[in-house]
Amino acid sequence: MIMSNVAIAGVGYTPVFVSKRKDVNIAEMISESVATALENTGLTPDDIDAVTFGNMQTFEGLNMPHLWSAEHILAVDKPTIRISTGGTTGMSTLQAAYYYVASGLYDIVMAVSWEKQSEGDSQVGLAGIVMPEAMVMVQHGLDLFGGGGLSAMGGGSTGAASFQAMSYLHHSGADPEHIDKMAALERSNAALNPYAHLRKKTSVEDIQATPFIAWPLRFGHTCPTSDGATTCIVMSEEKVRKMTDGNVAWITGLGSATSDPSTANFLEGQLTDPAEQEPARIASAKAYKMAGIKDPSRELDMAEMYNGFAHQSLMWLEKLGCCKEGEAHKLLDAGALNIDGEIPTNASGGVFSTNAIGASAMNRPAECALQIMGKIEGGHKIPKKIRKAVSHGWGGMFQYVTVMVLADEPMKS
Amino acid sequence: MTALERIVTTSVVPLDFTYNYRVGPYLENYIQGLGRKKILGSKCPDCGKVVVPPRKVCGLCNAIMDAEGLVECGPEGTVDNFTVGHVAVVKGLIEKLDVPQVLAMVVLDGASVPLLAELKGVEPSAVARGMKVKAVFRDPTENDLSDLSHFEPV
Amino acid sequence: MQRKVAVVAQKQINSADVGMPRERMLYELVKSLYEEVGISRDDIDTFVLCSNDFNAGHTISNVFEDCPVGAYMKDETKVEADGVWAATYALARILSGLYETALVVGNSQGGSVMRPYLMMDYQLAPVYDRQLGLLNELSAAGLQAHAFLAKKGLTPDTLDEIAARNLADAAKNPDAFNGKAGASAADVAATDMLYEPLRKGHCYPFTDGACALLIASEEKAKKLTDRPAWIRGVGDSIDTYYPERDVVDVKSVKLAGERAAAMAGIGLKDLDLVELSAKFAHQEPILLEGLGLPADGGAASVSPSGGAFGAYAFNAAGLVRIAECFKQLTGSAGDTQVEGAGYALAHGQDGLCMQHNAVMIMSSEEG
Ligand SMILES: [Zn+2]
Numbered sequence: 001m002i003m004s005n006v007a008i009a010g011v012g013y014t015p016v017f018v019s020k021r022k023d024v025n026i027a028e029m030i031s032e033s034v035a036t037a038l039e040n041t042g043l044t045p046d047d048i049d050a051v052t053f054g055n056m057q058t059f060e061g062l063n064m065p066h067l068w069s070a071e072h073i074l075a076v077d078k079p080t081i082r083i084s085t086g087g088t089t090g091m092s093t094l095q096a097a098y099y100y101v102a103s104g105l106y107d108i109v110m111a112v113s114w115e116k117q118s119e120g121d122s123q124v125g126l127a128g129i130v131m132p133e134a135m136v137m138v139q140h141g142l143d144l145f146g147g148g149g150l151s152a153m154g155g156g157s158t159g160a161a162s163f164q165a166m167s168y169l170h171h172s173g174a175d176p177e178h179i180d181k182m183a184a185l186e187r188s189n190a191a192l193n194p195y196a197h198l199r200k201k202t203s204v205e206d207i208q209a210t211p212f213i214a215w216p217l218r219f220g221h222t223c224p225t226s227d228g229a230t231t232c233i234v235m236s237e238e239k240v241r242k243m244t245d246g247n248v249a250w251i252t253g254l255g256s257a258t259s260d261p262s263t264a265n266f267l268e269g270q271l272t273d274p275a276e277q278e279p280a281r282i283a284s285a286k287a288y289k290m291a292g293i294k295d296p297s298r299e300l301d302m303a304e305m306y307n308g309f310a311h312q313s314l315m316w317l318e319k320l321g322c323c324k325e326g327e328a329h330k331l332l333d334a335g336a337l338n339i340d341g342e343i344p345t346n347a348s349g350g351v352f353s354t355n356a357i358g359a360s361a362m363n364r365p366a367e368c369a370l371q372i373m374g375k376i377e378g379g380h381k382i383p384k385k386i387r388k389a390v391s392h393g394w395g396g397m398f399q400y401v402t403v404m405v406l407a408d409e410p411m412k413s
Numbered sequence: 414m415t416a417l418e419r420i421v422t423t424s425v426v427p428l429d430f431t432y433n434y435r436v437g438p439y440l441e442n443y444i445q446g447l448g449r450k451k452i453l454g455s456k457c458p459d460c461g462k463v464v465v466p467p468r469k470v471c472g473l474c475n476a477i478m479d480a481e482g483l484v485e486c487g488p489e490g491t492v493d494n495f496t497v498g499h500v501a502v503v504k505g506l507i508e509k510l511d512v513p514q515v516l517a518m519v520v521l522d523g524a525s526v527p528l529l530a531e532l533k534g535v536e537p538s539a540v541a542r543g544m545k546v547k548a549v550f551r552d553p554t555e556n557d558l559s560d561l562s563h564f565e566p567v
Numbered sequence: 568m569q570r571k572v573a574v575v576a577q578k579q580i581n582s583a584d585v586g587m588p589r590e591r592m593l594y595e596l597v598k599s600l601y602e603e604v605g606i607s608r609d610d611i612d613t614f615v616l617c618s619n620d621f622n623a624g625h626t627i628s629n630v631f632e633d634c635p636v637g638a639y640m641k642d643e644t645k646v647e648a649d650g651v652w653a654a655t656y657a658l659a660r661i662l663s664g665l666y667e668t669a670l671v672v673g674n675s676q677g678g679s680v681m682r683p684y685l686m687m688d689y690q691l692a693p694v695y696d697r698q699l700g701l702l703n704e705l706s707a708a709g710l711q712a713h714a715f716l717a718k719k720g721l722t723p724d725t726l727d728e729i730a731a732r733n734l735a736d737a738a739k740n741p742d743a744f745n746g747k748a749g750a751s752a753a754d755v756a757a758t759d760m761l762y763e764p765l766r767k768g769h770c771y772p773f774t775d776g777a778c779a780l781l782i783a784s785e786e787k788a789k790k791l792t793d794r795p796a797w798i799r800g801v802g803d804s805i806d807t808y809y810p811e812r813d814v815v816d817v818k819s820v821k822l823a824g825e826r827a828a829a830m831a832g833i834g835l836k837d838l839d840l841v842e843l844s845a846k847f848a849h850q851e852p853i854l855l856e857g858l859g860l861p862a863d864g865g866a867a868s869v870s871p872s873g874g875a876f877g878a879y880a881f882n883a884a885g886l887v888r889i890a891e892c893f894k895q896l897t898g899s900a901g902d903t904q905v906e907g908a909g910y911a912l913a914h915g916q917d918g919l920c921m922q923h924n925a926v927m928i929m930s931s932e933e934g
Contacts, residue, residue, distance in 0.1 A: 025437030071472030103662035505685025526811035
């Protein structure tokens with residue numbers, strides 16, 4: 001039973017998402033997105049009742065960074081909560097803001113997410129996920145940089161993602177060229193988006209000219225590491241009526257689900273198919289039910305998928321029920337995933353083109369919200385009216401999924 | 414020892430953590446000030462508070478302070494609070510000190526809030542709140558945070 | 568609050584060295600809770616986990632907790648800090664109407680970790696305090712303790728007495744491990760001096776521990792137990808990290824307490840007990856003053872469980888405070904029972920010198 005409607009009233013990005021923000025420190029960078037979110041909503045710091053805050057823990061070697069960022073996120077004297085769930089952190093942080101408002105505890109909550117990846121070492125951070133396993137390997141005399149161990153984790157996240165891509169191609173009937181094509185589409189979308197990191201119109205041939213990292217994934221199939229922050233203002237229905245012109249994006253469905261983390265457990269072998277992604281089905285089914293969506297393949301007007309790697313946009317469309325299994329690549333061939341297609345997918349360029357990790361899973365619903373409100377800056381504005389949109393976050397150890405459905409109308413209670 | 418009690422502690426995992434923290438314009442100007450043996454703070458345009466080291470946002474009034482218009486504080490100040498350390502925490506472990514270390518919260522002349530620094534040249538038992546102290550800089554300075562070496566009694 | 572919500576059950580493990588991996592610790596803990604209540608993981612609508620990658624030594628620590636607590640293929644999220652925030656978030660999730668039951672599980676192994684103070688170093692502002700090496704959890708606590716004694720005109724004896732009382736209380740609490748029956752102020756005064764006036768005996772013990780709380784909506788709570796403890800109010804406030812903050816007159820404690828009391832519709836003087844996360848002895852009177860209570864708690868019993876001195880697992884200690892309030896309000900606190908406890912307040916903190924504070928007010932009666 002939903003007790004109250006909740007909306008995203010505004011979004012604030014840092015002015016750019018780039019590989020290195022040399023001109024500011026972390027707190028200063030985050031404060032830019034917070035100030036922009038207030039500016040875009042016409043709110044003052046006093047209007048904010050509470051703050052939810054998240055980034056990818058450990059990547060920059062920072063424990064509880066909200067503590068010394070308190071004034072820069074305008075949190076002093078306010079309730080504040082630190083959320084972190086890995087790659088999904090951005091959406092988990094936004095979901096926390098949703099629950100804070102839906103609970104009736106607070107009316108206006110600011111959700112802040114960020115990453116300054118240039119200041120840390122992301123691959124070392126990711127390797128921290130398998131540290132205990134690596135310790136055991138070394139203890140048993142196994143070579144971390146040779147043989148089976150390397151193939152699973154030596155290539156960092158790309159090494160593990162290659163298994164997923166292979167399984168996906170096998171089960172879907174898609175060709176490796178479809179990954180190239182999806183990559184070219186999203187990079188070209190990103191070229192239109194002023195807040196994207198890699199902004200270069202890219203052809204299939206450009207992608208195919210990049211070297212393989214681990215078959216079937218090429219360098220051109222992987223995301224960048226970015227510096228940037230995103231802030232969303234989340235509001236109760238009552239405050240939307242009182243304090244806005246009503247042009248907001250309503251959060252009508254949400255879910256999150258996990259699985260077992262054995263996907264990359266190379267000592268015990270591959271227990272779970274990394275392309276199965278059962279949590280995506282569980283989380284999306286829950287979100288659609290809440291949002292009153294019966295057939296997502298017909299009812300959704302756009303999708304923003306969390307895709308660290310280019311094959312994933314196709315895979316997630318299937319897992320989230322936006323099309324049947326094995327059909328995403330056919331939609332791609334038919335142009336349905338283009339910005340002017342039937343189900344524009346990652347019109348923003350996706351995580352694949354911009355990846356300030358902690359913010360990446362917030363940028364997905366933020367992009368949906370901006371498209372719904374018609375407030376997209378840049379050429380990636382979808383030409384049709386967006387009524388219902390699905391956004392998705394992915395992370396953990398390949399096994400954690402968040403979903404948020406947004407709409408131009410609130411749910412009828 | 415049973416197998417269940419075994420602890421794995423001897424592994425050396427070849428992971429090296431490198432962080433590159435950008436200081437930003439406020440702290441950059443502060444550090445350059447230390448290089449000239451000057452202590453700079455930022456002044457809140459709303460409440461007038463001067464904070465050392467400088468930063469962008471005033472937590473009291475949410476105002477943005479100016480990174481370029483920093484104001485000079487000190488070099489003299491007053492001890493507001495202190496503690497005498499008989500240990501140090503080194504990489505997460507407590508180590509006993511042979512000579513106690515005095516850590517003082519010093520409110521510099523012209524500043525509104527204290528700065529944490531080491532206090533030298535005084536017996537720990539003689540340190541008191543309200544004591545007048547002055548900054549001692551490294552000579553020559555190296556344009557680094559550690560250019561502000563410590564404080565000593567005036 | 569738009570719904571009534573209650574704590575239905577609690578389980579905790581606290582030890583200096585629990586002797587098993589945290590996954591096993593969590594499995595044993597949560598299994599015992601399921602068995603006691605007579606439910607399975609199918610009955611949990613949402614899981615709110617509380618842990619920290621630095622304490623766990625594992626990036627994305629919640630991932631490895633999903634299986635042992637039974638969260639796989641279910642809704643789960645993770646909050647950091649000591650657990651009061653996680654419980655507050657679980658409350659918000661149930662209040663939203665989307666869930667009827669939530670399991671909150673916090674854990675960390677600060678007892679068997681080799682360098683627990685290192686995790687606190689990673690909390691320092693990276694471009695300043697972490698570079699200078701002057702500030703750490705203990706030097707900050709020493710400064711706070713000194714400021715407190717100076718402002719109140721008290722001597723360090725006060726700190727010894729507070730620590731001794733908590734240690735003696737903890738000895739009566741079977742869920743605490745660090746209790747010392749008959750602990751005296753002289754014992755505490757004989758411990759090593761760290762940063763004056765702070766001695767080793769004024770500090771919380773490093774702890775391997777975990778705590779699970781089952782929280783449910785009114786309808787579900789009444790089906791699951793005859794004796795729930797009702798959540799009546801929550802309050803939370805963060806202050807600035809920087810030294811302009813008054814660490815003796817702590818504004819965030821005051822604001823958190825006032826907010827929770829307003830929500831609960833009671834005065835803080837109506838409390839029968841407070842369970843405080845005073846990590847250091849001097850923080851107990853600072854907290855009491857922040858909550859508007861006299862130095863001896865007045866009508867409120869102060870941390871009858873022994874508080875943070877009995878056990879302090881970084882990401883479970885706040886949940887343990889709530890669990891202790893639950894025990895008191897349901898009359899199951901054994902030798903530490905406060906007779907007729909009707910209203911209780913659980914406190915959690917985060918950051919150096921209690922930068923961030925949160926409280927939860929609970930009652931035995933539905934209200
Ligand atoms: Zn000000």
